[in-house]
Amino acid sequence: MNADTPPAPDWDELPHPAAPVPQAPPPPVPPPARGDGALVPQASLSGPMPWVIAIMVAMTVIAAAAGIALSNVAGSARAELSGGVTVQIVEARPELRDRQADAAARLLRGESGVVSVRAVPQAEIDALISPWLGEGRDEAGAIPVPALLDVRLDSGDGAAIPPARLAELRQRLRAVAPAARVDAQTGWLKPVFGAIASLQWLAVALVLLLAAAMSAAVLLAARSALGSHRETIEIVHLLGGTDIQIARIFQRATAIDAAVGGGAGFALAVAVILLLGSRFAELSAGLVDNGALLWTDWLLLVLVPVAAVALATVTARLSVLSSLRNL
Amino acid sequence: MNSENPGEIARFDNVGLRYGTDREVLTDVSFTLYKGSFYFLTGASGAGKSSLLRLLYLAQRPSRGVIRMFGTDAITLPRERLPGFRRRLGVVFQDFRLVPHLSAFDNVALPLRVAGVPEDDVTRPVADMLEWVGLGDRMAARPATLSGGEQQRVAIARAVIGRPDLLVADEPTGNVDPEMAVKLLRLFEALNRLGTTVVVATHDVHLLRKVPDSLIMRLDKGRLSDPTGALRYPPRRQVPA
Numbered sequence: 001m002n003a004d005t006p007p008a009p010d011w012d013e014l015p016h017p018a019a020p021v022p023q024a025p026p027p028p029v030p031p032p033a034r035g036d037g038a039l040v041p042q043a044s045l046s047g048p049m050p051w052v053i054a055i056m057v058a059m060t061v062i063a064a065a066a067g068i069a070l071s072n073v074a075g076s077a078r079a080e081l082s083g084g085v086t087v088q089i090v091e092a093r094p095e096l097r098d099r100q101a102d103a104a105a106r107l108l109r110g111e112s113g114v115v116s117v118r119a120v121p122q123a124e125i126d127a128l129i130s131p132w133l134g135e136g137r138d139e140a141g142a143i144p145v146p147a148l149l150d151v152r153l154d155s156g157d158g159a160a161i162p163p164a165r166l167a168e169l170r171q172r173l174r175a176v177a178p179a180a181r182v183d184a185q186t187g188w189l190k191p192v193f194g195a196i197a198s199l200q201w202l203a204v205a206l207v208l209l210l211a212a213a214m215s216a217a218v219l220l221a222a223r224s225a226l227g228s229h230r231e232t233i234e235i236v237h238l239l240g241g242t243d244i245q246i247a248r249i250f251q252r253a254t255a256i257d258a259a260v261g262g263g264a265g266f267a268l269a270v271a272v273i274l275l276l277g278s279r280f281a282e283l284s285a286g287l288v289d290n291g292a293l294l295w296t297d298w299l300l301l302v303l304v305p306v307a308a309v310a311l312a313t314v315t316a317r318l319s320v321l322s323s324l325r326n327l
Numbered sequence: 328m329n330s331e332n333p334g335e336i337a338r339f340d341n342v343g344l345r346y347g348t349d350r351e352v353l354t355d356v357s358f359t360l361y362k363g364s365f366y367f368l369t370g371a372s373g374a375g376k377s378s379l380l381r382l383l384y385l386a387q388r389p390s391r392g393v394i395r396m397f398g399t400d401a402i403t404l405p406r407e408r409l410p411g412f413r414r415r416l417g418v419v420f421q422d423f424r425l426v427p428h429l430s431a432f433d434n435v436a437l438p439l440r441v442a443g444v445p446e447d448d449v450t451r452p453v454a455d456m457l458e459w460v461g462l463g464d465r466m467a468a469r470p471a472t473l474s475g476g477e478q479q480r481v482a483i484a485r486a487v488i489g490r491p492d493l494l495v496a497d498e499p500t501g502n503v504d505p506e507m508a509v510k511l512l513r514l515f516e517a518l519n520r521l522g523t524t525v526v527v528a529t530h531d532v533h534l535l536r537k538v539p540d541s542l543i544m545r546l547d548k549g550r551l552s553d554p555t556g557a558l559r560y561p562p563r564r565q566v567p568a
Contacts, residue, residue, distance in 0.1 A: 231424070232426050232427075234424075235424050235425075235426055235437075236437070236441060237409075237410075237413070238384065238385075238386055238413060238418060238424075239413065239414075239418075239437055239438045239441050239485075240410045240411070240412075240413040240414030240416075240438065240441050240442060241410060241441045242407070242410045243406075243407075245441065325406070
């Protein structure tokens, strides 16, 4: 060996191969980039991904909230109207009308399965029709208005009243009140319930479409990031890194993006929902009031960003593993 | 399937390699690398040195022939078993292939971290290794701020830090001054004395004389020159007991 040649390192001094420890004080060691995640910088993976996820989560939460609110409206209306029957006495002559109404009420109170019978007061009827006929309807009753009986039947678990039961009531009422018309209250709102159900399905479809769109966005972003970090990935592979280790880097980065985006999106959605909620509350319009979200509904909505993080993470992992197999 | 000879690190039998439909860049290459041996791979530019090294560090599968690494058929090795084999290799790439956004320290620490070595057991050896290759004051530097020679030393430190069973180095002294070249060669020798098989591809004929017990593998237009058959069937004395 040449005299100028430095001594060979003594590997046995260290747990891993390294040169002899220098006599001088050890140099300051830079803070290491700990963990696999340091292999690819988070910023270069993210790009617009947190924003995309924020928008997707906000839209999903709003769509889900709309679906839940509609469900609440429908559920509340059903509960209110289930077992409800309206008996109208459509008779122009006031005396005859009142007589038939009394007779119908007496008969119904004696019927089995009838929970309550309430004769709707004239003042209430006047208030109901005042938007169409105006205040101060003539006392003489020039415009005949039917007498109304609000009847509650025992409908068990809120199911609709069977048509056979209604037909039976009509049959029995005909004998004492030939001018009686019997309608199930839920029947009036059937088209409304149909429309609400359609909107609920639309909300479900929107949530699913947004989830699919978010998965597609994450998949494209993961593949793009893989492409731009191909060199680093090759190095890690050649140093003995596994596909799982590399996938973990990308899924962690995606999870962070999704958590940031999901949080921002959820905050935005909450602001929008509260704003819309306050606007609808100002309407004080019967059914709409019942659409307010319950705390259990909010818990369900909180699951949206959580599910978004999980979905984005799994999508990133699967797409990266799939791409790595083709490298 | 394991090899019958435990001292055998790598064995190539009639290996051929072509890229796409071009002519073969390696033809009928046959040799055996034994544990603790030191090899120089020489040949003119385009002779196939880098291609042979790519086969050795499992970055490439051959077009034909048989390659056995550490007693196992490397050609039919399933993908999920490759990392385990690659962790037994140390590679100095001709173009260094450092991770650009990691510091010199983190680049050298990479093989240990990939192998799951606890962080406490990473810091000291990596710092000492960088100190030894003369980069103690450049630990936090990114590759882009290092000179070619400094990058090469980082690449070498990264290749040897895990004390590999087989060290493959492609022109490892091409960008350093003669004194550092000799120093790095001593590093390889020290590793070799501990049982690591070393294969160094080089154009530098002066370097060959620095390691007297080394074997020369000479490639000429993709064919390995082995007139005596010593590379394929090494003399008994060169095979460790």
